[in-house]
Amino acid sequence: NLQIARPKGYRVSWHANPAVEPHHFGQSHPMKPWRLTLTKQLVMAYGMHHAMDLYLARAATYEEMADFHERDYLDFLQQIMPGDIDKPEQADNVVRFNFGDDCPIFDGLYSYCSLYAGGTVDAARKLCNDQSDIAINWSGGLHHAKKAEASGFCYVNDIVLGTLQLLRHHPRVMYIDIDVHHGDGVEQAFWSTDRVLTVSFHKYDKDNFFPGTGAREDTGPAHPLNPGAHHAINVPLNDGIDDESYIALFKEVIGACAIVLQCGADSLGCDRLGCFNLNVRAHGACVAYTKTFGMPLLVVGGGGYTPRNVSRAWAHETSILVEADNIIDSTIPDSVAFRNHFGPDFSLFPPLSEMRKLDNKNTRAYLEGLVEAVHEQLRYIKG
Ligand code: V1S
Ligand code: CA
Ligand code: ZN
Numbered sequence: 001n002l003q004i005a006r007p008k009g010y011r012v013s014w015h016a017n018p019a020v021e022p023h024h025f026g027q028s029h030p031m032k033p034w035r036l037t038l039t040k041q042l043v044m045a046y047g048m049h050h051a052m053d054l055y056l057a058r059a060a061t062y063e064e065m066a067d068f069h070e071r072d073y074l075d076f077l078q079q080i081m082p083g084d085i086d087k088p089e090q091a092d093n094v095v096r097f098n099f100g101d102d103c104p105i106f107d108g109l110y111s112y113c114s115l116y117a118g119g120t121v122d123a124a125r126k127l128c129n130d131q132s133d134i135a136i137n138w139s140g141g142l143h144h145a146k147k148a149e150a151s152g153f154c155y156v157n158d159i160v161l162g163t164l165q166l167l168r169h170h171p172r173v174m175y176i177d178i179d180v181h182h183g184d185g186v187e188q189a190f191w192s193t194d195r196v197l198t199v200s201f202h203k204y205d206k207d208n209f210f211p212g213t214g215a216r217e218d219t220g221p222a223h224p225l226n227p228g229a230h231h232a233i234n235v236p237l238n239d240g241i242d243d244e245s246y247i248a249l250f251k252e253v254i255g256a257c258a259i260v261l262q263c264g265a266d267s268l269g270c271d272r273l274g275c276f277n278l279n280v281r282a283h284g285a286c287v288a289y290t291k292t293f294g295m296p297l298l299v300v301g302g303g304g305y306t307p308r309n310v311s312r313a314w315a316h317e318t319s320i321l322v323e324a325d326n327i328i329d330s331t332i333p334d335s336v337a338f339r340n341h342f343g344p345d346f347s348l349f350p351p352l353s354e355m356r357k358l359d360n361k362n363t364r365a366y367l368e369g370l371v372e373a374v375h376e377q378l379r380y381i382k383g
Helices: 034-045 071-079 082-086 088-096 109-128 158-169 184-189 243-253 280-291 307-321 364-382
Strands: 012-016 053-056 134-137 173-177 196-203 232-237 260-262 297-300
Touching (some): 012 034, 034 307, 071 109, 109 158, 158 173, 158 184, 232 243, 243 280, 280 297, 280 307, 297 307
Parallel strands (some): 012 053, 012 134, 134 297, 173 260, 260 297
């Protein structure tokens, strides 16, 4: 078994609770918490757990979640049971809080939410107490949840809760979102403050791709007296964006001072819901670039609907964060549990961009226009 030396430069912490993993959204639902089991198995088979401090995540308390969420909503989340959804007395709240096919009510829902949220709050606190430099919670990253509304497989917005913790110690936080979907819940939560700069890269098609928000011109409330003006950066993309143009775009847009990085793996090629064409290494290159800033870094998961590739990406990204990416073998270890999921190639880096070739509908001129527009916007912020 490979022994990985603890990185000298950075202290990396891993925040997880295995009780998140057995939850089921339903047979046909694309969100599979089991992908976290697969990720953990890969990370352990590579021996990366030796290079991190491992913490069992606590459940976030009701009061912690009420830092962002309305109590009415949390009360509903806490008491609703799977059989209740069709009860007439619950109908108003089910509609008001947006439960249904995307956000089903399943067994243990409140426990699932409080555990993934607790992981991100714990991770943020470790950074604030200077007990960690890079804190990872792959079960978090649920960026669509609103103050009093579930949305897009997300119920509690752990990213907002983690960011609120960071704001207690850091004057400013930068939020970067490489999930294929727009990070609307985080953007909306910090829409009116200049202390959080949100940046989301996503597929944008107002009428045909969830959630339909995140146009380039949506940059924060326009009023000159509002401090949040210009503090939302949206990078709307078309289908099939490839490694080279995505990495170049990411580097052009992201400057210094990154803190919260959402690593939704549905921007990989061959994702069940996503429509980009990225390989595991390119997704990881965005993580590696963000790490070069040397700022305290909170890393969370997010989307990702082809579990074998989600776990490949998040294991690879863990190796980048613990500085073991040059040491580990690209062949998946024989010892990994569920190894059959990684066949026939058993590689950490299968050629995803070749396996379901999508036309790259992002022309060079379109991407250059995006970079220019973002740089123009940043001039307002850098002041
Ligand atoms: N794309 C997509 C998609 N697929 C589903 C879905 C499919 C089968 C099911 F049994 C249940 C749901 N829902 C959607 C999207 C939501 C995507 C959320 C992404 C989350 C994240 O990766 O960003 C972060 C974890 N919902 C929709 O497109 C809405 C509908 C418009 C179509 C699907 N039906 C089920 C609801 C309404
Ligand atoms: Ca995104
Ligand atoms: Zn997504």
